[in-house]
Amino acid sequence: MGTINTVFEDCDILVVGGGMGGTGAAYEARYWGRDLKIVVAEKANIDRSGAVAQGLYAINCYMGMQWDENQPEDHVRYARNDLMGMVREDLAYDMARHVDSTVHKFDEWGLPFMKDEDTGRYLREGKWQIMIHGESYKPIVAEAARKSADKIYNRIMITHLLMDESKANRVGGAVGFNVRTGDFHVFRAKAVIIGAGGASHIFKPRSVGEGMGRTWYAPWSSASAYALPIQVGAKMTQMENRIVLCRFKDGYGPVGAYFLHLKTYTQNAYGDEYESKWYEQTKQLVGDYIDHHPTPTCLRNHAFIEEVKAGRGPIHMVTKEAFQDPHKETVGWENFLGMTVGQAVVWASQDIDPKYVNPELTTSEPYVMGSHATCSGAWASGPEDLSPDEYQWGYNRMMTVDGLFGAGDALGGTAHAFSSGSFTEGRLAAKAAVKYIRDLKNEQIKISEKQYQDLKTVVFKPMENYTVGRNEITGGTVSPSYLLPIQGLQRLEKIMDEYAGGISVNYMTNEPLLLRGLDLLATLQEDLDHIGAEDLHQLMRAWELKHRTIASECVVQHTLFRKETRWPGYYYRGDHMQLDDENWHALTLSRRDPESGEWEMEKAPVYHIVD
Amino acid sequence: MPTFVYMTRCDGCGHCVDICPSDIMHIDKTYRRAVNIEPNMCWECYSCVKACPQNAIDVRGYADFAPLGHSVRVRREEEKGTISWKIKFRDGREKDFVSPITTQPWGEKIPRLADLEVPDQEALESQLLCFEPDALNVEQGLPTIDKDKFKQGVYY
Numbered sequence: 176m177g178t179i180n181t182v183f184e185d186c187d188i189l190v191v192g193g194g195m196g197g198t199g200a201a202y203e204a205r206y207w208g209r210d211l212k213i214v215v216a217e218k219a220n221i222d223r224s225g226a227v228a229q230g231l232y233a234i235n236c237y238m239g240m241q242w243d244e245n246q247p248e249d250h251v252r253y254a255r256n257d258l259m260g261m262v263r264e265d266l267a268y269d270m271a272r273h274v275d276s277t278v279h280k281f282d283e284w285g286l287p288f289m290k291d292e293d294t295g296r297y298l299r300e301g302k303w304q305i306m307i308h309g310e311s312y313k314p315i316v317a318e319a320a321r322k323s324a325d326k327i328y329n330r331i332m333i334t335h336l337l338m339d340e341s342k343a344n345r346v347g348g349a350v351g352f353n354v355r356t357g358d359f360h361v362f363r364a365k366a367v368i369i370g371a372g373g374a375s376h377i378f379k380p381r382s383v384g385e386g387m388g389r390t391w392y393a394p395w396s397s398a399s400a401y402a403l404p405i406q407v408g409a410k411m412t413q414m415e416n417r418i419v420l421c422r423f424k425d426g427y428g429p430v431g432a433y434f435l436h437l438k439t440y441t442q443n444a445y446g447d448e449y450e451s452k453w454y455e456q457t458k459q460l461v462g463d464y465i466d467h468h469p470t471p472t473c474l475r476n477h478a479f480i481e482e483v484k485a486g487r488g489p490i491h492m493v494t495k496e497a498f499q500d501p502h503k504e505t506v507g508w509e510n511f512l513g514m515t516v517g518q519a520v521v522w523a524s525q526d527i528d529p530k531y532v533n534p535e536l537t538t539s540e541p542y543v544m545g546s547h548a549t550c551s552g553a554w555a556s557g558p559e560d561l562s563p564d565e566y567q568w569g570y571n572r573m574m575t576v577d578g579l580f581g582a583g584d585a586l587g588g589t590a591h592a593f594s595s596g597s598f599t600e601g602r603l604a605a606k607a608a609v610k611y612i613r614d615l616k617n618e619q620i621k622i623s624e625k626q627y628q629d630l631k632t633v634v635f636k637p638m639e640n641y642t643v644g645r646n647e648i649t650g651g652t653v654s655p656s657y658l659l660p661i662q663g664l665q666r667l668e669k670i671m672d673e674y675a676g677g678i679s680v681n682y683m684t685n686e687p688l689l690l691r692g693l694d695l696l697a698t699l700q701e702d703l704d705h706i707g708a709e710d711l712h713q714l715m716r717a718w719e720l721k722h723r724t725i726a727s728e729c730v731v732q733h734t735l736f737r738k739e740t741r742w743p744g745y746y747y748r749g750d751h752m753q754l755d756d757e758n759w760h761a762l763t764l765s766r767r768d769p770e771s772g773e774w775e776m777e778k779a780p781v782y783h784i785v786d
Numbered sequence: 787m788p789t790f791v792y793m794t795r796c797d798g799c800g801h802c803v804d805i806c807p808s809d810i811m812h813i814d815k816t817y818r819r820a821v822n823i824e825p826n827m828c829w830e831c832y833s834c835v836k837a838c839p840q841n842a843i844d845v846r847g848y849a850d851f852a853p854l855g856h857s858v859r860v861r862r863e864e865e866k867g868t869i870s871w872k873i874k875f876r877d878g879r880e881k882d883f884v885s886p887i888t889t890q891p892w893g894e895k896i897p898r899l900a901d902l903e904v905p906d907q908e909a910l911e912s913q914l915l916c917f918e919p920d921a922l923n924v925e926q927g928l929p930t931i932d933k934d935k936f937k938q939g940v941y942y
Contacts, residue, residue, distance in 0.1 A: 206899045206916035219807040228807045229831035241923035248931075272929045276921035285890030310862070310869045311887040318893045323900075330809075354809055385788060386848035388808075388828045395808050395829075425851045509883055512871045516858060517830035520845060523875045524852035560913060560930050563938075602915050610910060712809055712823070783937045 179635060180358045181627075186212040186325070188608050189349055189364035190601075191333045191403065193217035194225020195594045196583030197370025198320035199277070199601025200608075204368075205323035207609040213324045216331040216351060216362060218371075218715070219395060221317040225372060226393050226546075227594055230310040232513035233432065235593035237278050237305045238271055242296055245303070247271035248785040253303065254591045255783070257471050257548055259464055259741050260760060261413060263588025264784040265557035265566050269603065270589060270596045277599045278305075286315050301435035303591070306506075310513055316598060330354045333399065334634050334718050336367060336407045336579070341621040345577040346407065348622060350630050354715045359634065361627045365620055366578045366608040369403055370601055372396030373544025373551070373584035376664060377727045378417075379672035379679065380540045382425065383665075389517050391420050391427040392542045395719075400552065400585040401543070402722035405729055408769045409574040410554040412587035412762050412779070414726075415733035417541040418549035419476050419682060419745050423492065424535040428518025430492065432510045437497040441479075441536065443487040453478040460743050461754040472548040476538055476744030480681060483538075490536045494529035504530060540678050541671075541746065543730055545584040546597050549745075551730075552587030554764055554779075555580075558603075563782045570611050572604035575766075578611060580604040588762065637717040641707035657707030660716035663699065667724055670695045675731050676746035685750040689735040696728050725767075729774075733763050736776040788825030788848065789834055795842030796820050802834035802843060811843075836862040836869075864892060 188204050190197045193215045204213045217224055238245045250271035255262045282288055287308040289298035297305040321327060331351050339347035348364040375392040388394050405411060421430060433439045443449045450470075457465045457474055465474055479490055498504045507529060511518040521527070527534050545552035553574045557566045572580050582604045583597035592600060637660075644656035652659060658666075671677055674692030676684040684692075703721055708714040739755035740748050761778040768775070789811070791802075796819040802811040803820060810824040811834050820843070822828060835843045847856060855876040862869045867888045873881040899916065919927040 202899070203916060206902070207905060207910060209900060209904050219809065220805050223805050223831070223833040224807050228833055229829070240929075247929055268931065273915055273918070273922075275923070276915060276918050279921050279923060280917065284896045285888040285892075287886040287889050308885045308887065310885065315888070315896070319896050322893075322896055322898045382848065382850045384848070384850045385825050386850035387826045388788065389830060389848055393807065393829050393831075394827050425848075505883065508873070508881060509885055512858075512860075512869075512883060513885065516832050516845075516860075517848075519871075519873055520830065520847045520856060520858050521852055523856035523858060523873050524847040524854070526875050526877045526879075528875070528879070558913060561933075563933070563936055599915075606910075606915060613910070712812070715809060716827075780938050784931055784933075784935070786935075 179631070181631065182358050182360050183363070184214055184360065185363045186214040187364065187612055188213045188366050188368065188605070189362045190215040190368045190370055191349055192225070192369065192371035192399065193221035193317065193320060193327065194370055194372060194583060195227055195316065195597040196585065196601040197368070198316045199598035200368045200370055200582055200605040201320040201324040203602035204605035204609060207606050208612070211609065211612060214362065215320060215324050215327045216333050216349070217327065217329050218332045220329045221320060221327060222314045225313065226396060227313045228393065229516060230513050231307065231312050231594055232309055232510045233300050233304045233306050234278060234595045235304045236274055236591060236596040237297065237303065238275050239297070240275050251785050256467050258416070258550055258590050259471055259473065259754070261416070261741065261762060261781060262550055262590050263557065263566065264782060265562040266555070266586065266589045268784060269558045269561055269571070270592055270599050273603065274595050274599045277602065278595050281315070284315055284319065286312060300432055304431060304435065306436070308513065312594065328360070331360055332715050332718055333403065335630050336403050337363065337622050337626060338407055339620045340623055340626065341619070346579040347620040350627055350634065352634055352714065354711050357711050359631050363620060363622050365612050365615060366580060368580040368582060368601070368604050368608055369400055369585040370582050371399035371403065371585060373400055373542065374398035374723060374726050375542055377543060377667060377671050377723050377730070378540040378677040379668035381537065381678060386425070389425070389427060391422060391539045392544060396544070397719035398543065398723045398726035401726040401729060404553045404574055404576065404579060404581070404585070405725050405767050406769065407576055408766060409576045409579060410764050410766045411729055412552065412554040412764050414543065414551045414729045414765065415737050415763060416549050416551050416742065417543050417730065417745055418547055419541050420539040421476055421479055421536055422539055423518050424537040426515060426518030426521035427539060428511045428515045430536070432506060433492060433494070437503050437507055439492050439494050439497050441490055442493055443482055444489055445487060449482040449487065450475065450478040453481050456481065457743065460740065460752060464754065473742040473744035479538055480744060484681060491533040492536055493533050495531065495533055498530035541676065541682070543726060545586055545589060546592045548590060550588050550590040552585055552589070553581050555586050561784065565780060566782070571607040572600065573607060573611065580608050637706045637708035637714055640705055641709050644707055654707065657705050658702055659707055660713055660720050663703060663706055663720050666699055667720065667727060670699065671727055675734060682746045683749050684734065684746060685748060686735065689731055692731050693728070696724065696731065699724060729765055729767070732765055732774045732776065737763050788828040788830070789822045789843050789845050791820045791822070792842050792844065793819065795840045797840055799839065801837045801839060805833045805837045807831060807833060832860055835860055862887065
């Protein structure tokens with residue numbers, strides 16, 4: 176390890192991950208913390224990083240309070256309904272009351288918004304969504320972060336958080352490595368804001384060859400949002416609440432604009448409407464929840480999955496009618512070009528013109544994230560004026576580790592934040608982090624050399640494993656001493672798929688399966704000590720895999736704990752097929768002891784802050 | 787639809803290497819040109835395609851499900867503030883689309899917050915974010931809720 180250069184950076188606020196949450200955090204931190212040193216560490220390049228790298232065609236969270244289109248209360252009702260009652264209403268309300276000011280700034284900065292010709296207002300795609308030409312959404316918000324931060328480090332993969340040695344349970348920074356230079360980076364910081372990504376590629380994707388990269392959520396979303404807090408013992412919430420997406424087949428092109436704006440609709444292979452057929456069966460599982468409007472996302476998935484299981488797939492999106500209108504046809508295509516180019520390529524390659532052919536839909540493999548129709552993430556404090564005591568411990572968006580804040584996918588309980596809400600959460604976390612630092616006054620963070628030197632050895636071990644193991648064999652990819660990152664990833668995906676409710680088992684699991692899954696994950700964890708990285712790129716893949724595996728363990732623990740099927744269509748507990756409000760109208764919390772690796776589970780109450 | 791690079795067009799400038807969110811565009815040590823080293827971790831986000839000054843990078847749909855003979859080409863022009871797409875189907879049909887990418891000269895309207903007046907302690911203690919309440923565009927200011935109305939348990 177002696178040859179590896181160590182680079183130190185001492186700062187006040189370290190933002191980990193420069194996606195929508197992280198850029199929002201860097202921006203707001205500068206406003207409140209003029210004299211503070213604000214640093215961003217990003218695994219890729221902030222101009223095109225995170226889930227919004229290729230752009231977006233809609234902003235899915237905008238209240239429109241200025242025109243009284245929606246109020247924050249309405250957002251809370253919508254999010255809790257969609258998540259079958261399980262959200263942190265305080266966090267949802269707080270994001271919603273601020274999100275319009277974020278969106279108005281995006282407009283001012285140059286993001287092109289479509290306007291309603293009659294009213295002059297932002298053009299609504301649906302009740303919550305407004306339509307944009309968002310190809311350059313990410314470069315625009317990146318510029319706001321660049322103008323705010325003291326320093327932005329691109330191409331740094333953060334692997335671990337550092338903990339303050341002068342006070343228990345207080346964060347003190349983070350370490351990682353530069354994926355290009357191989358330098359080891361030590362960031363000593365008074366506050367850390369996690370803006371890293373949720374998790375793709377923890378469940379086996381439908382395409383496992385070259386197409387495995389065409390996941391719904393970006394392949395670079397490697398669960399760092401969860402692994403970093405879990406590793407230092409932060410409490411997590413709702414990690415069982417993985418999401419399954421109904422999307423256009425193979426390209427995973429989004430359906431929102433198609434349903435809401437183009438008014439296309441679904442039918443089975445024989446041209447029949449099918450959702451209503453499953454009403455009674457669904458009602459037996461979830462009771463009155465099936466009568467709520469709009470129908471929760473998971474329950475619509477449920478009807479889709481059941482109809483396909485009944486032998487009447489594939490399900491088609493009926494586009495032929497809408498696409499006769501040239502304006503709608505343009506919107507339909509531009510929607511993909513603006514955010515999921517791959518779907519346009521699939522259709523071009525298969526000669527699917529939705530004007531003449533109704534394209535196939537599918538349900539995706541599960542994903543774990545916290546900003547779409549799902550709310551996995553860290554358990555965080557809410558704002559003083561909105562949160563019940565159980566949800567509030569001093570600083571907005573601070574996790575259960577002092578000085579550790581989160582935004583976007585990192586925070587649990589905050590469904591339907593999307594891009595604008597994630598940026599807003601970054602802003603909220605940053606303002607709170609500035610307050611936290613002000614309150615620290617002259618207290619200093621203590622990080623011993625031993626702490627980061629020990630981590631340095633751990634971080635680069637996969638390269639040593641490879642160097643040593645490679646000498647044993649003549650060549651090829653098969654070694655008795657090490658696993659390559661792709662090999663470990665495929666093992667993880669297979670375990671999660673078969674034991675934790677992936678596509679191969681129609682999203683079904685139960686206690687025996689989950690327990691067996693935990694055994695297999697434990698041996699995978701042991702094997703990951705022997706992962707081999709041939710170069711720095713593979714070292715990044717190795718650490719992405721380690722992050723994904725820790726997050727997966729957390730997902731399985733939560734899935735095991737919640738003994739009901741709360742979200743049919745996302746996953747099923749075969750041993751507890753009913754939704755059970757009597758026992759499980761509660762949020763699930765976990766904590767992994769950093770020393771022992773043991774998990775502790777508990778329930779937290781759900782507070783409804785609006786009628 | 788992973789990316790690939792045309793040998794005769796690439797000059798090895800590295801713009802794609804600099805921008806790729808997946809870190810899979812690398813410079814080949816023998817040919818000194820860019821190459822996609824890990825097509826199965828390519829999201830088809832087109833960041834590299836848009837960044838290439840030589841138009842040397844293209845995309846061929848994922849072999850798993852995309853038949854050959856198609857193309858989706860793009861030209862992103864920051865000065866003009868537009869992005870143009872040409873879609874070619876396998877059977878030869880074509881479609882063209884042009885969209886705006888910005889309404890302002892690049893970056894000019896994005897403020898340097900360090901230049902603004904320093905907010906006072908009262909503002910820091912409040913629930914307001916920067917430019918609020920003005921940026922909310924509502925007369926009543928930032929909404930809040932009466933804590934006494936909270937309800938626990940199954941309710942709604």
